[in-house]
Amino acid sequence: LHLTGLILSLIVILKVNPLLLIPYLILTKNTKSLPVFLLGLLSLNLYIDLLFPHPLNKSFLQSLVNMSTNYSGYYYNTSLAGLFIRLTNQQIAGILNLAFSGLVWILVFISSLKAKHNPLTFSLFLVAILLTSPITWQHYLFWSLPAFLILISHKQNKSTLFLTALSFSLINLNLKDPQKLSMTNPFYSHATFGLLLLFLILILENQRVGSHSHQSVS
Known part of the structure; x- marks a missing residue:
């Protein structure tokens, strides 16, 4: 320790x-x-x-x-701040980033209360950091790998497996020439949407595991 x-x-x-x-x-x-x-x-x-x-x-x-x-709207910034600055301006992006980042961390703590020592909780923190950091360059995204390893080790239904695979694809996709797309094109921010999807999957899975553990103890 x-x-x-x-x-x-x-x-x-x-x-x-x-x-x-x-x-x-x-x-x-x-x-x-x-x-x-x-x-x-x-x-x-x-x-x-x-x-x-x-x-x-x-x-x-x-x-x-x-x-x-001063948020960077460059393609390789995959954080929420990067997404918002691509869609709006610095002032609005700052407000949106503050609001959504706050929501992300509130959800993390609520989700973590039932399963503090669950590996999913640690993965949830890692993904939350990727989302809420002002700068999350593409090479930071390997932090999401533990989440995928843990998720595939759990028994999941087909829809959850599909969403997990979709999230992995969105996060790991790399556009050879992103400048061909407009910054406002949703596909330009594919990695951010992949992280958001992964975050939601982890929230739901952590809740499921936490509820199951609580029932087992009872």
């Missing part, structure tokens, strides 16, 4: 997105990993500041704030 916190701090130094896994540690009452993570993150940041004369942390935070307020 201590190693989990240390590894997570190393990952966050490289990519800030996993910082959103902190609520998962709190939800699962992982009291050993969380302090190690916070201490490791603080120590690594101080070490970077001492090692490099250039204020890397300051530059990084400035670029992070800029990305969080």
Whole structure:
């Protein structure tokens, strides 16, 4: 458990997105990993500041704030923010992203209450991060792989299997020349729609597994 916190701090130094896994540690009452993570993150940041004369942390935070307020509508940004900026403008996209991201995390926490330690819950957090991060480049999408591996290991009906396969296809599709399509073309944002579909499948499956576990205990 201590190693989990240390590894997570190393990952966050490289990519800030996993910082959103902190609520998962709190939800699962992982009291050993969380302090190690916070201490490791603080120590690594101080070490970077001492090692490099250039204020890397300051530059990084400035670029992070800029990305969080000026969304990229580029094809390879597969987050909700990327979808909304392609369909609207910065101001409206900001409002929509805030509202939908809030809804995503509310659904995550409601769904997770019945099955805190279920692997589906962890996958749900990963997909939520992909959706709600201002920037989710295409190569981040491998984070969705655990969700698919867990889903195919569960007994599912044909319709759910079809939707899972559709989600996988949408997420992993790569247009050779996306500029041939208009940004407002729904197919331009196929990966985002695939993530949304995967998110809904995980919500329903997590609810089903949680209800089944509750009935078994009863």
